[in-house]
Amino acid sequence: MRAVVIGAGIVGAACAEALTRDGIEVVVVDRLPVGSGTTSRGEGNILLSDKAPGAELALAQLSRRTWLEVGDLVGRESIELEEKGGVVVATTHQGLGSLIAFADRQRAAGVTAFEVEDPLVLEPHLSPSLPGAVHYPEDMQVQPVLAAARLLAVAQSRGAQFRSGVEVAGAVTDAHGAVIGIRTTTGEVIEADAVVNAAGTWGGVVGERLGAPVPVLPRRGFVLVTEPLPPMVRHKVYTADYVENVESSGEGLETSCVVEGTRGGTVLIGASRERVGFDPSLRVDVVATLARQAVAIFPFLADVNLLRVYRGFRPYCPDHLPVIGPDPRARGVLHACGHEGAGIGLATGTARLIADYLTGSRTTGPDAEFAALLPDRFVGARPASESVEAS
Ligand SMILES: Cc1cc2nc3c(=O)[nH]c(=O)nc-3n(C[C@H](O)[C@H](O)[C@H](O)COP(=O)(O)OP(=O)(O)OC[C@H]3O[C@@H](n4cnc5c(N)ncnc54)[C@H](O)[C@@H]3O)c2cc1C
Structure with a gap:
């Protein structure tokens, strides 16, 4: 299986690491260098303390565990991962x-x-x-840009490609409407069996371009x-x-x-x-x-x-929950965006869910506790009113 991940922020980089770990071929595309979106503007807190019980707290608990695994993989010092509380x-x-x-x-x-x-x-x-x-x-801290760069480097060491300076303009679909790749603003087509929308604050714009709008x-x-x-x-x-x-x-x-x-x-x-x-x-x-x-x-x-x-x-996102999982309107498109002020902390758990949705693993993906994060909740909803295309 081959996946295109749109966005080389902390979420896209974590997805690239998790997908390559599961043997999926990955191409990460970003119009900018790694970590230059909102990832470079976050403080790097990995928090359970501010989450009320529910899907987001469950994701934060999964993410905390997976951040510690990432720390073991790349070395805690190299990403300034601290269990400071x-x-x-x-x-x-x-x-x-x-x-x-x-x-x-x-x-x-x-x-x-x-x-x-x-x-x-x-x-x-x-x-x-x-x-x-x-x-x-249990609250922790990490240096977000270092973490994104290290996670992407791990994915690249497993064969992932990173294409910076590439902006996604839309999806390429087959006769049945399933996504079979993306088209860039220069007209290039990058083929894929799955496309992951990890475009952060621009996830709404990218979702629209892929035929799967989400109100980010x-x-x-x-x-x-x-x-x-x-x-x-x-x-x-x-x-x-x-x-x-x-x-x-x-x-x-x-x-x-x-x-x-x-x-x-x-x-x-x-x-x-x-x-x-x-x-x-x-x-x-x-x-x-x-x-x-x-x-x-x-x-x-x-x-x-x-x-x-x-x-x-x-x-x-208006309901304060990230959008994570396959989009029922565009087969092959998965969203991993809309994390508001918690995208650094929630990145590794998000990546685990995306990998599980793609591989069909039942360890975390299809569990009912994460169903509230699926994009299904926006199907039929009106498009976001402020979705301006700024960079
Ligand atoms: C002031 C502030 C403080 C914060 N503090 C924390 C904190 O302490 N802890 C925490 O967990 N979170 C915090 N956050 C939130 C966190 O920074 C974000 O949730 C997180 O960075 C989102 O990461 P991302 O990878 O989804 O998005 P981004 O880092 O924005 O990455 C998205 C990437 O997609 C690319 N892209 C967009 N459109 C396209 C396109 N069409 N084609 C190709 N590429 C495209 C962009 O160039 C960008 O690099 C804070 C945010 C702010 C603003």
């Missing part, structure tokens, strides 16, 4: 009650979570006024990067309202503070969420809000300089 802090007593109730539900679904009365034991530089926290030791839209986010510091933040630390913002469908601006240290010493502060299409402009008020929120939980940050601010466009 997450600490979710409450800023009010009422918020602490909701946070503990959320953690109880997650524990029932197999997540390890510990209530922490004194968060300073875990994070000595936190504000002493915070009423409590929950510690999630951009959701902009800013991340602040500080000057390098000695180690001050040990875990990924965020406030309890982060989960609410992730799950919200509002178009307006939402900010909730996420703070974490990196190997290089810089501290990353994220992350805003707003639906403004592919508008690249910088909003100073958003940067100021994120900085203020970060200082409220880590007061030492008030005296730290910012080096830079970057932004990216998350691949947002």
